Amino acid sequence: MTDQPLFKKAFPVKGDFASAGEASVKVKNILKDIGYDSGVIRRVAVATYEAEMNVVMYGGGGEIVMAVNADHVNIIIVDQGPGIPDIKQALVEGYSTATEEMREMGFGAGMGLPNIRKNSNEFTIDSEMGKGTRLDLVFRCGG
Numbered sequence: 001m002t003d004q005p006l007f008k009k010a011f012p013v014k015g016d017f018a019s020a021g022e023a024s025v026k027v028k029n030i031l032k033d034i035g036y037d038s039g040v041i042r043r044v045a046v047a048t049y050e051a052e053m054n055v056v057m058y059g060g061g062g063e064i065v066m067a068v069n070a071d072h073v074n075i076i077i078v079d080q081g082p083g084i085p086d087i088k089q090a091l092v093e094g095y096s097t098a099t100e101e102m103r104e105m106g107f108g109a110g111m112g113l114p115n116i117r118k119n120s121n122e123f124t125i126d127s128e129m130g131k132g133t134r135l136d137l138v139f140r141c142g143g
């Protein structure tokens with residue numbers, strides 16, 4: 001039997017820059033309101049923001065699902081975008097397919113996925129061409 005999370009909520013992510021970053025702020029604020037482990041809050045905030053921006057920039061919109069448990073937080077980020085052709089390459093620091101426009105906005109350092117991986121205790125990425133991309137992240141208290 002799997003443990004039920006204490007709290008679970010889904011946040012839609014639109015595929016445009018107008019509301020970009022809003023879902024990860026909501027996730028962070030909920031954890032703050034609960035009074036959750038501050039280290040987890042910081043790591044969740046960094047990783048969720050980076051993942052949300054990738055959904056906005058490459059995924060054409062999607063969803064973030066947060067599940068809060070006593071000693072860890074699960075974050076799932078999904079989109080139905082084009083998918084990532086070479087996941088290994090996408091995880092290399094500095095690799096980016098960001099457009100000139102995105103770079104002018106300060107994105108495209110190719111550090112998002114590496115930072116998501118560094119800030120999470122468990123990192124799983126699944127992507128299928130033409131179907132979309134899914135990140136499964138776990139953030140443990142005291143970890």
Ligand SMILES: Nc1ncnc2c1ncn2[C@@H]1O[C@H](COP(=O)(O)OP(=O)(O)OP(=O)(O)O)[C@@H](O)[C@H]1O
Pocket residue numbers: 050054055058059079081082083084090091095096097098106107108109110111112113114133
């Ligand atoms: N959800 C996604 N759907 C399709 N491609 C993606 C997705 N997320 C990442 N990618 C691809 O992986 C590359 C690396 O992503 P990463 O977040 O590390 O860097 P970036 O978004 O290009 O730059 P930064 O995050 O530093 O602003 C992207 O440039 C893009 O080609």
Ligand SMILES: [Mg+2]
Pocket residue numbers: 050053054111112113
């Ligand atoms: Mg990125």
